[in-house]
Amino acid sequence: MSIINYKSIPYELNDEESVLECLERNNQTVPSSCRNGVCHTCILQGKGDIPADSQKGLSENKVREGFFLSCICRPKSELTIKHGLTLLEAQVIEKTFLKKDVVRLRLTKPADFTYHPGQYITLMKDKLLSRSYSLAGINTDNFLELHIKIVDGGKMSTWVFESLNVADKLNITYSSGECFYVQNNKEQTTLLAGTGTGLAPLVGIARDMIAQGHSGEIHLFHGNRSEQGLYLDEELRQLAKDTKNLHYYACLKEESDNSFFETGTLQQVIMRQLPNLKEAKAFLCGNPDFVKDMKKKCYLLGMKLSDIHCDPFVLSSH
Numbered sequence: 001m002s003i004i005n006y007k008s009i010p011y012e013l014n015d016e017e018s019v020l021e022c023l024e025r026n027n028q029t030v031p032s033s034c035r036n037g038v039c040h041t042c043i044l045q046g047k048g049d050i051p052a053d054s055q056k057g058l059s060e061n062k063v064r065e066g067f068f069l070s071c072i073c074r075p076k077s078e079l080t081i082k083h084g085l086t087l088l089e090a091q092v093i094e095k096t097f098l099k100k101d102v103v104r105l106r107l108t109k110p111a112d113f114t115y116h117p118g119q120y121i122t123l124m125k126d127k128l129l130s131r132s133y134s135l136a137g138i139n140t141d142n143f144l145e146l147h148i149k150i151v152d153g154g155k156m157s158t159w160v161f162e163s164l165n166v167a168d169k170l171n172i173t174y175s176s177g178e179c180f181y182v183q184n185n186k187e188q189t190t191l192l193a194g195t196g197t198g199l200a201p202l203v204g205i206a207r208d209m210i211a212q213g214h215s216g217e218i219h220l221f222h223g224n225r226s227e228q229g230l231y232l233d234e235e236l237r238q239l240a241k242d243t244k245n246l247h248y249y250a251c252l253k254e255e256s257d258n259s260f261f262e263t264g265t266l267q268q269v270i271m272r273q274l275p276n277l278k279e280a281k282a283f284l285c286g287n288p289d290f291v292k293d294m295k296k297k298c299y300l301l302g303m304k305l306s307d308i309h310c311d312p313f314v315l316s317s318h
Helices: 019-025 060-064 155-162 196-211 233-242 266-273 288-300
Strands: 003-006 009-012 043-048 067-069 078-083 087-099 102-108 120-126 129-134 143-149 169-173 190-195 218-224 246-252 261-263 281-286 308-312
Touching: 003 019, 009 019, 087 143, 102 155, 120 143, 120 155, 129 143, 129 155, 129 196, 143 155, 143 196, 190 196, 190 266, 190 288, 196 218, 196 281, 218 233, 218 266, 233 246, 246 266, 261 266, 266 288, 281 288, 288 308
Parallel strands: 003 078, 190 218, 190 281, 218 246, 246 261, 281 308
Antiparallel strands: 003 009, 043 067, 043 078, 087 102, 087 169, 102 143, 120 129, 120 169
């Protein structure tokens, strides 16, 4: 029999039921989003029977400390849950529409809040609605920056676009994620590539690399179907102009008369510009199909798996 103990109350799991499903069935609220082990919103900490596959993608420290993803955790015996995410209060200090379908939120940074640029936080509307968004800034910023795209039928993005206002307060979590820069080879060529708002963590990573004095070539690719989706184009062109080793490529799937834009799929443009990636490092973010395909291409070109960092943006299933 599988038993989970949560807040000193034992609950029996049904056959093939996850910890998250069991808690929800018993009217316990746990933040969640993708529900398939990708976004890490539903992370909990416990002791007892923690299946290894429920810790996939977590850092070694988190695994040792007993953290697991409740949406894919199906213990076979007893599991005691210690606690979940710690919530912090933040306030909206800026809301700017970068394009008609992309909004930039800037939030107050809670005291002692630090993060690795490229990580993400979970935004909480209330106990029932939460989503994870990547941080687009660096620690020296005195705010937390998020880039949020409106999703057709998306509960959280609709609320952010239509109802969330400057001065409103909301809860956030501490940062999570393994897609960030570590200065272990400052001369290494680095590929940063993302689709849509997958640009957000890449902007943070690029700025962090520059701030840390990375001397190798940094190639930042941002892809979208149309020019409308290239929401930071002018700012990134200026950043590349001001930074000797940063190269920015705005990529359009559709043909364009504007010579500033590269055309073709993002993968095609990358391979055209950087045919030799063997000794490089890569950060890949955004559309899951792009991330999966480009990760495979990088590996087949000789890049070490330990040098390929990924953050696929998976839409919520509820």
